[in-house]
Amino acid sequence: MKRAFTMIELVFVIVVIGILASIAIPRFAATRDDAEITKAIATIGAVKSSLATERQKRIIRGDFKSITKLGNTSTVFGYFDDNSSGSLVLETPVNACSSSPYRACWKFDGNNTYTYYMPDTGAGVDFNITKGVFGCKNPSSANCKTLTQ
DSSP: OOOOOOHHHHHHHHHHHHHHHHHHHHHHHHHHHHHHHHHHHHHHHHHHHHHHHHHHHHHHHTOOOOOOOOOOTTTSSOBGGGOTTSOBSOSSOOOBOOSSSOOSEEEEOSSSOEEEEOTTTOOEEEEEEETTEEEESSTTSHHHHHHHO
């Protein structure tokens, strides 16, 4: 006599696997969004650190002029004050927005506004340089708090 699974047992296993998959897939999607936000937080920290380092280098050289720009429209964070003979703001380029809808990417408008688009909603968070500090234009917004606190 051969022993094998019955059709009911196989259907039951398939149903259980389906239930587990329906729970796991949304959690994995949320994990990816969390990773993208963490990457943006790291980028913001790197830009702030790079800005402070460049400011100190300039002070040591006797140049007290403030930094007003961190890149150009094609690279988001390119060279300080768009001076290609100077230092790069970041060693590794960030994910620049290329086509709509924008998600988990950076965009520079050319007028001192650097926008990060949230991965889950696509809502933009605007950053700029004010008095030599890189920060949110609207620090009280929920998305700004997510990225900076």
